[in-house]
Amino acid sequence: MAHALGFTDEDLRRLAGSRSYERGLGYLSAVSRLEIEETAITATVDGTDAYEVELTEREDGGLTGWCDCPYGQEGNFCKHCVAVGLVVLGQAASVPRQRASAARRTKVLTAWLESRTREELLALLCEHLADDRDLRHRLELRAATAGEDSGIVRERILSLLDTRPFARYGYVEYADAHAYGQQASEAATALRALTTSGRAADAVEVAREALATLGRTYGEIDDSDGLVGEVAAGLAEAHLEACRTARPDPVGTADWLVNHLLDGLNDATDIDLFDYHEVLGEPGLARARELVVAAWRAKPKGWAEKYLMERLLKADGGSVDALVAVHAADLAPNGHTHLVIAKELATAGRPAEALEWAERGLRETESEWGPDGELVAFVCERYARSGRLADVVTLRRDLLRARPTLAAYQELRTAARTVGTWQASERKSAREVLRAVGTPKTGRWYDGSVLVDALMDDGAFDTAWQAAVDGYADQRQWLALADRIxxxxxxxxxxxxxxxxxxxxxxxxxxxxxxxxxxxxxxxxxxxxxxxxxxxxxxxxxxxxxxxxxxxxxxxxxxxxx
Known part of the structure; x- marks a missing residue:
C-alpha cells in the first residue's frame, strides 16, 4: 500500500538494503524535529552524534535520502534515513494535512510579502542584511554588476571563490563542500550579468582570474558530489560566452588557453581548446597549434601535453599512425596506453594490429598490480569473438596466479563456466592457488585471505567456515561469514x-x-x-x-x- 506518500516500507528496505533497514528499526525513538513540507521531509536522528536527515520524493515517484552521518555522506541510504521514513509511514494518515499546512504557510508568507509596501520590504531586507553577511555580499555583487565599478565585481567574485572560510586544517571537507559550492556558484551568475550589461571584456579578464583561483584550490576540496566541479564548468562557460561577445585578441587568447591547459589548472574546469574555434579564428588556432606541438616535443611524457597533442591531431584529421606515435612516446607500466593505441587501431579498421598492441601490453606490464583491467577485457573480448575461448581461460588462469584477487577469481570462474571446465577442474586448482597464498596465521586480526572471500562468493559457506577455522579469516571475514550462516x-x-x-x-x-x-x-x-x-x-x-x-x-x- 503506497499511502499518500508515494513510498512504502518495501521501498525503504530496497533503498537501504536489509542490514541497514534492520538497524534503522532500532532508531525510531531517536527521531526528533520531524518536519513534513510539500516535497521534502527533514528530521534529526540521535546516533553516535545528532545527524540531520532529509528525504525527498522525486517527480517520477522515486525517493532519495540524504544524511550527514559518515555512511550517508558516502551517498548511501543509511539507517537514519530508514528510521525517518518509517516514522513518517507510521503517521501516513496525517501527512496530507501536514503538507497542506506547509502549503498554506508558504501561501500566507507570499501573500504577506506581496502586500508590503516598497519601503516596508526595503526595511525588512536591510534588517536581514545587518545579520547576514553572506546575503549582503551577494547583493553587493549584483548591484556592482548592474553598475560601472568592475573593481568591486572582481573583488566580490574572487571572495566568493575563497575557500578559507570553509576550510578546516587547510582543506574543505565533504561536509563543508556543499555550502562552499552554493556560494561559489554565484560567481558564474555575476560573470554572465557582467557580459549582458555590456562589459564582456571585463568579464573575460575576471573570468580568467576566477578560473585560475579555483584551479589552484580545487585539489584542496572534497568534491565527492561534483558540485564544485559544476561551479568550475559554469565559470568556464561564462568565460567562453564573454569571449564570444567581446572577441578578445585571438593570439593572446590562444596563449592564455594553452598556458591554462598546460599548467594543471584545468582539472576542475575541463576546458576544451576547440570550443574556442570561433573566438580564435585561424590566427588563434595557428598560434595554439604552434604552442601545443612545441610543448609536446619538449615534454612528450607530460599528461597535459599528450592530451592536447591528441586533441590537436583529432581536430585536424591527423593520421592514426601519428596518434599512435604520440601515445607510444610514453607507455604506462600497467598497459593502459597499449589499450588506448589498440582502441584507436580498432576504430580505424585495423583489428589485427589492435590485438597485437593489446597482447604486447600484457607482455610488457611492469606494474605490481598487474595489467590494466580494461586491457585484459579487451584481449579476452577479441579472443572470444574469434572463438578462442580456451585462450580466455588460460589468460584468466595466468592472471589469477600472478595476482590472486577476488576479482581475478571471479573472472576465471566466468570464463571457465563458458567452456564447461569450472566444476570439472578449474575450481579446485583456483582455490588451491588462493589457499597457497593465504597462509594461516594464529590470531589473525587483519588482512584475511582472498580464499575465504572467494568461497563466500561461491556460496560455499561450509567450506568457507572450515577455512576460517584453519586460520584464513580476519575479523571482517569472520563477521561476514557469521551473518551469512x-x-x-x-x-x-x-x-x-x-x-x-x-x-x-x-x-x-x-x-x-x-x-x-x-x-x-x-x-x-x-x-x-x-x-x-x-x-x-x-x-x-x-x-x-x-x-x-x-x-x-x-x-x-x-x-x-x-
Whole structure:
C-alpha cells in the first residue's frame, strides 16, 4: 500500500538494503524535529552524534535520502534515513494535512510579502542584511554588476571563490563542500550579468582570474558530489560566452588557453581548446597549434601535453599512425596506453594490429598490480569473438596466479563456466592457488585471505567456515561469514558474535558502543532461532551490570530494546 506518500516500507528496505533497514528499526525513538513540507521531509536522528536527515520524493515517484552521518555522506541510504521514513509511514494518515499546512504557510508568507509596501520590504531586507553577511555580499555583487565599478565585481567574485572560510586544517571537507559550492556558484551568475550589461571584456579578464583561483584550490576540496566541479564548468562557460561577445585578441587568447591547459589548472574546469574555434579564428588556432606541438616535443611524457597533442591531431584529421606515435612516446607500466593505441587501431579498421598492441601490453606490464583491467577485457573480448575461448581461460588462469584477487577469481570462474571446465577442474586448482597464498596465521586480526572471500562468493559457506577455522579469516571475514550462516548454523554464528563482543567490554568510545550494540542484536537473533532467548537474557543482564558505568552504551542498548 503506497499511502499518500508515494513510498512504502518495501521501498525503504530496497533503498537501504536489509542490514541497514534492520538497524534503522532500532532508531525510531531517536527521531526528533520531524518536519513534513510539500516535497521534502527533514528530521534529526540521535546516533553516535545528532545527524540531520532529509528525504525527498522525486517527480517520477522515486525517493532519495540524504544524511550527514559518515555512511550517508558516502551517498548511501543509511539507517537514519530508514528510521525517518518509517516514522513518517507510521503517521501516513496525517501527512496530507501536514503538507497542506506547509502549503498554506508558504501561501500566507507570499501573500504577506506581496502586500508590503516598497519601503516596508526595503526595511525588512536591510534588517536581514545587518545579520547576514553572506546575503549582503551577494547583493553587493549584483548591484556592482548592474553598475560601472568592475573593481568591486572582481573583488566580490574572487571572495566568493575563497575557500578559507570553509576550510578546516587547510582543506574543505565533504561536509563543508556543499555550502562552499552554493556560494561559489554565484560567481558564474555575476560573470554572465557582467557580459549582458555590456562589459564582456571585463568579464573575460575576471573570468580568467576566477578560473585560475579555483584551479589552484580545487585539489584542496572534497568534491565527492561534483558540485564544485559544476561551479568550475559554469565559470568556464561564462568565460567562453564573454569571449564570444567581446572577441578578445585571438593570439593572446590562444596563449592564455594553452598556458591554462598546460599548467594543471584545468582539472576542475575541463576546458576544451576547440570550443574556442570561433573566438580564435585561424590566427588563434595557428598560434595554439604552434604552442601545443612545441610543448609536446619538449615534454612528450607530460599528461597535459599528450592530451592536447591528441586533441590537436583529432581536430585536424591527423593520421592514426601519428596518434599512435604520440601515445607510444610514453607507455604506462600497467598497459593502459597499449589499450588506448589498440582502441584507436580498432576504430580505424585495423583489428589485427589492435590485438597485437593489446597482447604486447600484457607482455610488457611492469606494474605490481598487474595489467590494466580494461586491457585484459579487451584481449579476452577479441579472443572470444574469434572463438578462442580456451585462450580466455588460460589468460584468466595466468592472471589469477600472478595476482590472486577476488576479482581475478571471479573472472576465471566466468570464463571457465563458458567452456564447461569450472566444476570439472578449474575450481579446485583456483582455490588451491588462493589457499597457497593465504597462509594461516594464529590470531589473525587483519588482512584475511582472498580464499575465504572467494568461497563466500561461491556460496560455499561450509567450506568457507572450515577455512576460517584453519586460520584464513580476519575479523571482517569472520563477521561476514557469521551473518551469512546465521539462519542455517545459528550456534556457530553465535560463537563469532560473542567472541568479538568480549574484548569490547574493556573499550570505550561511541563507535565501540555502536558496534557492540549491533553484535548484540545479531546474537539475540541467533538465540531466537535456537529457542534459547532466556539464556541471552541472562547474558545481557550480566553484560549490562558489568558495563553500567558506560551511560552512552546503556542509552544505545535501551534504544534498541536490549
Amino acid at each position: 546465521r539462519d542455517r548454523r545459528p550456534a556457530d554464528a553465535l560463537t563469532v558474535y560473542l567472541r568479538w563482543i568480549e574484548p569490547m567490554r574493556k573499550q570505550t568510545g561511541d563507535a565501540t558502543y555502536e558496534r557492540m550494540t549491533e553484535l548484540l542484536l545479531s546474537a539475540r537473533a541467533c538465540h531466537r532461532t535456537l529457542g534459547t532467548e532466556a539464556k541471552f537474557s541472562t547474558y545481557l543482564t550480566s553484560l549490562r551490570a558489568d558495563q553500567k558505568r558506560k551511560r552512552k552504551l546503556m542509552a544505545m542498548l535501551d534504544q534498541h530494546g536490549l
